[in-house]
Amino acid sequence: MKSLSVVVIGATSGIAQPVARAYASRGATLFLLARNAEALSTTASDLLARGASRVETMVADVQDSARHDEIVHAAKGTCGTIDVVLIAHGILRNQQEIDHDVDEMLRLFEVNATSVLSLAQRFGLAMESQGAGTIAVITSVAGERGRRSLYTYGASKAAVSHFLAGMRGRYKPLGINVLDIRPGPVDTPMLAGRPQPLIATADAVARDIVKAIDRGTWLLYTPWYWRFVMAIVRLIPERIMMRLKY
Ligand SMILES: NC(=O)c1ccc[n+]([C@@H]2O[C@H](COP(=O)([O-])OP(=O)(O)OC[C@H]3O[C@@H](n4cnc5c(N)ncnc54)[C@H](OP(=O)(O)O)[C@@H]3O)[C@@H](O)[C@H]2O)c1
Numbered sequence: 047m048k049s050l051s052v053v054v055i056g057a058t059s060g061i062a063q064p065v066a067r068a069y070a071s072r073g074a075t076l077f078l079l080a081r082n083a084e085a086l087s088t089t090a091s092d093l094l095a096r097g098a099s100r101v102e103t104m105v106a107d108v109q110d111s112a113r114h115d116e117i118v119h120a121a122k123g124t125c126g127t128i129d130v131v132l133i134a135h136g137i138l139r140n141q142q143e144i145d146h147d148v149d150e151m152l153r154l155f156e157v158n159a160t161s162v163l164s165l166a167q168r169f170g171l172a173m174e175s176q177g178a179g180t181i182a183v184i185t186s187v188a189g190e191r192g193r194r195s196l197y198t199y200g201a202s203k204a205a206v207s208h209f210l211a212g213m214r215g216r217y218k219p220l221g222i223n224v225l226d227i228r229p230g231p232v233d234t235p236m237l238a239g240r241p242q243p244l245i246a247t248a249d250a251v252a253r254d255i256v257k258a259i260d261r262g263t264w265l266l267y268t269p270w271y272w273r274f275v276m277a278i279v280r281l282i283p284e285r286i287m288m289r290l291k292y
Contacts, residue, residue, distance in 0.1 A: 048126075048127070049072075049073050049074055049075050049099045049100075050069060050072060050073075050074040050075070050129045050130070051074065051075045051076075051077075051124070051125030051126065051127060051128055051129045051130075052066070052069045052074050052075070052076050052077070052125075052128075052129060052130045052131075052132070053076075053077045053078075053079075053121045053125060053128055053130070053131040053132070053169070054066050054076065054077070054078050054079065054131075054132045054134060055079045055108065055117075055131070055132065055133045055134060055135055055165055056079070056080060056108075056133065056134035056135025056136065057078035057079055057080045057086060057089055057103075057134070058080040058082055058085040058086060058089055059134045059135060059136070059234065059236075060232065060233075060234025060235055060236065060248045061134055061184060061229070061232055061234055061248050061251055061252060061255075062132060062134035062184075063089060063248070063252075064248050064249045064251075064252035064253075065132060065134075065252045065255050065256060066078065066089070066093055067092070067093065067096055067252075068252060068253070068256045069098070069130070069256070070092075070093040070094075070096040070097050070098035070101075071096050071097050072097070073097050073098065073099050074098055074099065075098070075099050075100040075101075075124065075125055076090075076093055076098050076100070076101045076102070077101075077102050077103075077104070077120070077121045077124040077125055078090060078093075078101065078102070078103045078104070079103070079104045079105075079106055079108075079117060079121075080103075080105065080135075081105060081106060081107045081108075082105075083105045086103050086105060087103065090103050100124070102120075102124040104117060104120050104121075108135055108157060108161040108162075108165065109153070109156055109157060109161060111160075111161060111164050114161075114164050114165055114168050115168060117165070117168075118165075118168045118169055118172045121169075121172075122172055127176050127178075127179070128169070128172070128173055128176070128179055129178070129179055129180070130179065130180045130182060130259055131166075131169045131173075131179075131180070131181050131182065132182045132183075132184075132255075133162055133165055133166060133181075133182070133183045133184065134184050135157065135161075135162075136157065136158050136184065136236070137154055137157050137158060137236075138199055138236050138237070138240075139151075139154055139198070139199060140195055140196060140199075140240075141194065141195055141196055141197050141198060141199075142195070144198060151198045154198050154199065154202060155198060155201070155202045155205075157202075158199065158202035158203065158206070159201075159202040159203075159205040159206055162183060162206050162209075163205070163206065163209050166181055166183055166206075166209070166210070166213060166224075167213070169181055170213060170216075170217055170222070170224075173222055174217070174220050174222065176221070176222070177220065177221040178221045178222065179221070179222045179223070180222070180223045180224075180225055180259050180262075181213070181217070181222060181223070181224045181225070182225040182227060182255065182258075182259055183206060183210055183224075183225070183226060183227065184227045184229065184255075185203040185204075185206050185207045185210070185226055185227065185228050186199075186200075186203040186228055186229060187228050187229065187230050187267065187272050187275070187276055187279075188200045188203055189201075189202075189203030189204035189205075189206070189207050189228070190204070190228075190276050190279065190280060191279055191280065191282070191287060192287070193287070193290065193292065194288070194290065194291065194292075195291070195292050206226075207226050207228070210224050210225075210226045211226070214264055223259075223262045223263075223264060224264060225258055225259060225263060225264055225265070225266060226264065226265050226266070227255055227258070227266045227268065228265070228266065228267050228268070228272065228276075229246070229251050229267075229268045229272070230244055230245075230246060230267075230268070230269065230271075230272040230275070231243075231244060231245045231246065232245065232246050232247070232248055232251050233245050233246065233247055233248060234248050244271075244275075246268070246269045250268075250269060251268045251269070254266060254268040254269065254270075255268065
């Protein structure tokens with residue numbers, strides 16, 4: 047029987063790594079993309095030691111959209127049929143860090159949104175004749191309401207969630223699930239030095255992600271309580287939202 051084939055974009059991410067480890071322990075074939083060659087090679091060795099049947103790597107910056115077709119082609123070359131694509135890369139900046147640097151603001155949007163749309167669409171096209179598979183993308187609960195402290199990051203995640211909702215309609219009849227993963231704060235390098243309430247471990251979030259992919263879920267709040275927190279946050283009137291400082 048063919049082993050599961052999993053593509054991870056942003057494979058050195060704190061959340062992506064335990065997801066990849068879970069698939070490695072199932073004997074999966076993995077195609078990993080990241081921009082830090084050294085960290086990527088360490089991750090690849092670790093996954094092989096944990097039982098992956100094959101691990102191939104590619105070093106690329108996702109901002110280089112001219113390489114996106116090459117990325118999909120290389121992933122297909124390794125995996126043949128792609129069972130799961132996890133798009134996990136991203137950057138976080140508080141709005142005040144980039145408020146006076148509009149170029150950096152747009153760069154954040156390019157990394158978190160434009161590159162994700164491009165890769166999700168290209169992988170979708172490459173997978174459409176398969177009749178099965180999952181395109182899983184990590185967005186955020188931060189994408190649900192515009193907030194003074196985080197509105198470029200939030201907008202980048204909202205754009206991706208909106209895009210995924212449409213993609214889901216296109217790909218569902220083709221047997222491909224499009225999963226929108228919306229974590230709350232997770233203890234990874236992204237939040238280093240940014241204390242947060244209700245912070246989850248990357249291992250717990252990764253377990254939820256793998257379970258959601260296995261079950262064919264299309265929207266995951268992780269940990270689970272964020273579904274209820276966000277149901278309340280969505281009801282907050284805009285005139286109150288705009289006064290909140292965080
Ligand atoms: N941590 C949280 O609280 C949280 C909450 C909700 C959603 N998320 C989302 O979850 C995803 C994973 O985040 P994380 O917490 O695991 O963060 P992380 O540990 O900081 O990982 C982010 C990853 O993105 C990669 N990356 C950034 N810019 C890139 C680029 N231009 N090209 C290629 N790779 C790039 C980084 O690679 P380098 O090491 O080379 O920089 C790193 O591997 C992100 O989309 C994030 O927005 C995180």
